[in-house]
Amino acid sequence: MHFATVTASRAAAAPDAPAVSDDVRSLSNRQFDDAVGQAAAVLRSRGIGAGDVVAVMLPNAVDFVVTLFAAWRLGATVTPVNPALGPREIGFQIADCSAAIIVTGSSFLEKIPDDVSTVTEILEQQHSENGVVTEQLHRSADDVALLIYTSGTTGRPKGVILDHANLDAMSSMAIEAFSHNEASRSLLILPLFHVNGIVISVLAPLAAGGSVTILGRFDPRLFFERIEAVRPTYFSGVPTIFTMLANLPESVRPDTSSVQFAVCGAAPASAELLERFEQRFGIPVVEGYGLSEATCASTVNPLNGVRKPGTVGPALPGQTVIVVDEQGAAIADGRPGEILVKGPNVMRGYLGRPEETATTVVDGWLHTGDIGQLDIDGYLTLVDRAKDMIIRNGENIYPKEIENAAYQLDGVREVAVVGQPHPVRGEEPVMFASLNPGTTITADDIQTHLADNLAKYKRPVTITITDEVPKNPVGKIDKPALRRQLPATSPAS
Template sequence: MANIVDRIWRHAGTDPDRIALRTTTEDLTYGELARRAAIFGGQLRRSGVAVGDRVVLIAPTRPEFVIAYLGAHLAGAIVVTMNTMATVPEIDWVLADSEAALIIEWHTGTAAATAAGARGIRHEVLAPGVGLAAEDPLPEPVSRALGDTAVLLYTSGTTGKPKGVELTIANLTHTAEVYIEQLELRLDDRMGTGLPLFHVFGQAVALLTALNLGCPFSLLEGFTPASMLDLIRDHRLTVVAGVPTMWSAMLHADGDYGPDDLRSLRLAASGGAVLRQDLVQAFSERFGCRLVQGYGLTESTGAATYMALDRQYPPGSVGQALPDTDIEVRATDGAALPVGAVGEIFLRGPSVMKGYWRRPDANAVDLYQGWLKTGDLGLLDLDGCLFIVDRLKDLIIRGGYNVYPSEVEEVLYGHPDIAAVAVLGVPDERYGEEVAAAVVTRPGGSLTAEEIRAWAKERLSAYKVPHRFVFVDELPLGPTGKVLKRAVDRTGLLATNSEG
């Protein structure tokens, strides 16, 4: 029997004065974190929350999120974390699909209260000072089975309605254990992030890894490049978790930040999207720190591959399979492909989800004989290093030729006047699909479609060169900074002709 807070509970008993959480204004020890979580968990139990009930939590990256999150687990609830920018319809869907018993919302929000009221579901406000009331705490974590669902994380829903990913106590525990080993973490490490904790990367890979180990974990609410760099410097962080857009923003931050400011930082751990090689090199040169990356999905608890620290990897690789994880690249008929061939990535291992919440139809498709069908395209080399080519759904088929948007984006990002770009396919009468690009230029830059096309023609095969362009002020981003291609306004791309 187990609970995901078991190790945190032990840390609180053996070394209660050790720092658990830090912000720019306060520190919270393991003893205090456990006490406040136990008080909050006791409140939930007394209010009628039973073991296995779904509790929706919507809160920013703050200690109060962690207190409520751990308190709900202590009480045996299944925690459903959601984006703080979620709208009423989005929240309504999750409340209905999960059959939630309770929704907890940060005190500055209003959408959850509206959705809960319409559904007749109890709503509670989470505010600073949670867990400080003089009330009876839970005496110990509720014991559950390792295979029990611990969290439901709803996928972004690129097609159809979002699905709830069931991650178990075993999934979360194994992910923490494997990253403690893979990142060579020690008790004297000081970890931190500006990632949202409602997302699998911030929650499972970063937060729970640090707390399971028992080291301090610094939280930054509202990432900005300067505030993240200041946090690393002031808290003398040794390991930081982030996504490529964060590293890029930090690299281009105003000020004279350099290796002396980040001399404590030994490792920047990246996920969420594939790193560009120029970013890896430039970040390491400016800050004197190794930037490594891994690959994982919500459905695999954020864990599939990572880069061992004692070896170098070929450019573009996201590392090798984590211990006890198997990776295969398969053709459309499900047959395993040879080394170097591009196909869909399949995963098998202890971090792979239990399944989609009450979706046997989706499970039958995406979980087959113990393998997770990822929807990502990639290839393996002779050493088992994985290269992500693109999302299967993002693949552009132009006149019968496969075009991988990430390859085109990598080339366009090399242009000195392009700050951001999203390459996608749009309908075309002649070719079926045409390669299109939404481009954000750097401040003061002046670019035309013809200039970009000329740049691309020197570096790409003709069928891969974008033929339709639109210039925008910004691209829509998801909670981890990944470009949301489905949200890119395609009106301008559809309006342009094949010459731009």
């Protein structure tokens, strides 16, 4: 399926049914299709056509989704731009993908670099003189749909090339896994510049005939008011969001009866956190695993099957997930190894980086760089990122094991462990932790707890209590930022 056809198909099938809404606008299928046609006409008037790249730097709103489908109607590619980026970062992304135009709003104009010549506030210029693009030109499933830029924590961000076949495969997998249909109502709370927000919360429900409500900004104090007003059937979040919601005052007792499930992804979550959230609010949480290079998701705990807390579930329908050793041989006995993924959702490659593409996708297998274990039922447990592994005196230490142990202590809100260079031992683990409001535990209390649960060589040499553990724009804990806070090396001892 080519997603350029979706809005017209929905308008023909159920013109008055709800399609997309945000904090201020609500569009039926007919209105959605009309808005896409008008926006496509504006883009066409600026010379945009098949093969061009359209950069979209907008907040979470209906305008973003309309622009997405408008570009696809013209056969163009979209690269979402994080509005929180600085001018230099924006300029790099625009130049790297040779974007022909950037679609943005007036509040972001000052952030556009001077050398980016074309800026349009597309939805403020949908006038009748531009006409409406209604024709559905023949497109191919291998047309490039998205260029998703990675966070760039290990260097310059890379453009992940996803075509319409990738999006179709991923959406179909999500529809099957979550039993989406015309009654499905997604509440989007993740940023739309991220593939999770686009695919899991927008494309999948729309392809299934359902609808989407876009939350402009996530505020835990107001979130459940929105749940009660919109009555969504599901939402997708990251561990930080579930932590904030689970820590709301006990007086918050919302009506969550419409919500059939929630999805937790983008970063590992503790089983204790998800259980606490589910018990408090009565919303089943299924944890999944994936990455942009796999068009978002590769595994998920079954919604209607056996859920194994602490795992991220088995492979989604249509994908194969294996774990391999350092020689590339599949591991069948539960030992940890690198996670490899294969399926029609695997990216076409990195834009302009053939060498990195060749080492990342080998014979159709996506080498994720993540370390995991598969149990006898095929359920995946994340061990850590290969790059996050700490080697201390020749011993491999996985930060996630230490973090999981810390999460078992009441009062610990968020925790991150990173390696600090040491002149003799190579690296040593250090911990950063934030606490729940009103908690009186100390760093010494955490150390005592860890001493009861971990071997001595795994225990952090220091624990820093902080108000907030830093996050990147997607909501993941920002370990590179934590590493930058550390001295170049710790004293020899």
